[in-house]
Amino acid sequence: xxxxxxxxxxxxxFAQALCGARVLEARLGKPLRWPLGVAPEAxxxxxxxxxxxxxxxxWLPLLAxxxxxxxxxxxxxxxxxxxxxxxxxxxxxxxxxxxxxTDRGLLRLxxxxxxxxxxxxxxxxAAPAATLLARLGLEPFDPRLDGRYLKxxxxxxxxxxxxxxxxxxVVVGAGNIxxxxxxFLAGIDPRLPAHKLSPARCDRLVAAVRDVLGRALxxxxxxxxxxxxxxxxxxxxxxxxxxxxxxxxxxxxxTTPLRRIVQGQRSTYYCPKxxxx
DNA sequence: CAGTGGCCCTGAGCGC
DNA sequence: TGCGCTCAGGGCCACT
Numbered sequence: 001x002x003x004x005x006x007x008x009x010x011x012x013x014f015a016q017a018l019c020g021a022r023v024l025e026a027r028l029g030k031p032l033r034w035p036l037g038v039a040p041e042a043x044x045x046x047x048x049x050x051x052x053x054x055x056x057x058x059w060l061p062l063l064a065x066x067x068x069x070x071x072x073x074x075x076x077x078x079x080x081x082x083x084x085x086x087x088x089x090x091x092x093x094x095x096x097x098x099x100x101x102t103d104r105g106l107l108r109l110x111x112x113x114x115x116x117x118x119x120x121x122x123x124x125x126a127a128p129a130a131t132l133l134a135r136l137g138l139e140p141f142d143p144r145l146d147g148r149y150l151k152x153x154x155x156x157x158x159x160x161x162x163x164x165x166x167x168x169x170v171v172v173g174a175g176n177i178x179x180x181x182x183x184f185l186a187g188i189d190p191r192l193p194a195h196k197l198s199p200a201r202c203d204r205l206v207a208a209v210r211d212v213l214g215r216a217l218x219x220x221x222x223x224x225x226x227x228x229x230x231x232x233x234x235x236x237x238x239x240x241x242x243x244x245x246x247x248x249x250x251x252x253x254x255t256t257p258l259r260r261i262v263q264g265q266r267s268t269y270y271c272p273k274x275x276x277x
Numbered sequence: 278c279a280g281t282g283g284c285c286c287t288g289a290g291c292g293c
Numbered sequence: 294t295g296c297g298c299t300c301a302g303g304g305c306c307a308c309t
Contacts, residue, residue, distance in 0.1 A: 003302060033285070033305085056303075079303055080287075095287085113286045115303060132305095159280065168304080175302055227302090244302095265282070267300085281309080291299085 002077040004140065004173030005216035006227045006235075007056045010077070013229035014085040014107060015051040021102035022047050022065060029097030030114060033078065036098075037128065038120040042069050048102065052124075055136045055172035058083075059124050071122040073100075074129045078115030084108045085230040107230070137170040140213050145171060147203030154194040154202070161197060162190035163264045165209075174209055177244045178216065180269050182208040184243045189277045190268045191261070215239050243269040 002010070026040035046068025049061030057076050064070040077083070089106045092099060098109040098118045109118060121129035137153070138145045153170040154161075164170060165179045174182055183190050185208035188201055197205065220235040227235050242252055246269060247260035256273040 006302080030286095033303095076303080078286095079301070111286095112288065113301090113303095115285065157279075163280090166303090177302055264280095266303095279309105281307105283307085284305090285303105287301100289299105289301085291297105293296090293298105 002056060002081065002227070003175035003178050003213075003216075004056060005178075005213055005219075007058060007077060008053055008217060009220055009227075009229050009235065010083050011051050011053045011058050013231055013233070014083065017085060018048045018060075018102065018104055018107060019050045020047060021104040023062070023068065023100060023102050025099070025101040027092070027099040027101070029092060029095075032097055032109075032111065032114050033076070033117040034119050034128075036118055036120050038069070043073075043100070043120075044068065046070070048100075054124075054133055055139075055168060056175075057133065059129065061124075069120075071120060072124060072129070074117070074119045074121055074124075074132060075109070076117045077109075078111060078113060078117070080113040081109060081111035081116035082228065083230050084110060084232065135169050136172050137168055138172070140171055140173045140209050145206060147199055147206055150202040150206055151197065151199050154197060157194040159194055160191045160263055161188060161194045161205075162268050164194040165205075166264070166266065171206075171209060173213055176266050176268075177241070178209070178212050180244045181212045181242055184271060184275060185211060187275055189275045190263065190270050192277050212239075243271060245269065 023043050023046045026043040028040055046062040047065035049063055052059045057074055059072055059074055061072040085105055085107050087105045089101055095112040096108055096110050100107040119128055157164055165174050186204040216239055219239050243258055246258045248257050251271040254273050258271055261268050
């Protein structure tokens, strides 16, 4: 479900409300991608700081308060995760795998596939958080990101541009849907070897990534499926997918039937006419 | 080093 | 209605 816009909207939807909240209890369900790394009881008494985002990770600072542990939780929603913030604390369902019960309500991770994670770390710049974030590329709206940077970062990389974008070690945030959409907007064939992008096309791709992610953010997260923020509020549907999940359907620009191919075991959708090598 | 494929897990959708 | 198959918005890791 969640690419950068969805993660960011999720973060925004609970960050203020929980900043300053005291942890009363933490509970784990089934194992997630990685172990929490600390006994849930140890989180009791900590005070939550303001949640931050890096790539598709959310960092929830934990301040020691009177009796708690100092550090934070690094959260990832994986493919199917979502966070909910509620006043009450209903009994957990089978797919509710992490609860943070505070004096301001319940933050609950719901994640059927369990590719998501909640990992305790003593600091954002200490292991294990720092290790997980180490290989991330620039944030899409980082002013240092421009065509020149992209060109240099892609130098010597023979993988297809779609896969380079998805890898997240150059720019973070564009997952499978938005990577397809950005390449369509930029008019670039997803199979093009990354190092072959001209400087002009690097400029266009940076602009396209920002455009797609920015519009999804403005629409309140996605747009494309069933995303809801931590209050259960759905995103608006202002951003129609141009190519994603539209195999065989006419390109909205030129009416050519769109194609689906597989790259790195992930589906790629593109327009064979609008997107060039 | 860059690139490839496997894998973690559950649920939805489809053809038969 | 049920079964078996494929696929799904992510990303780490082992291996070549």
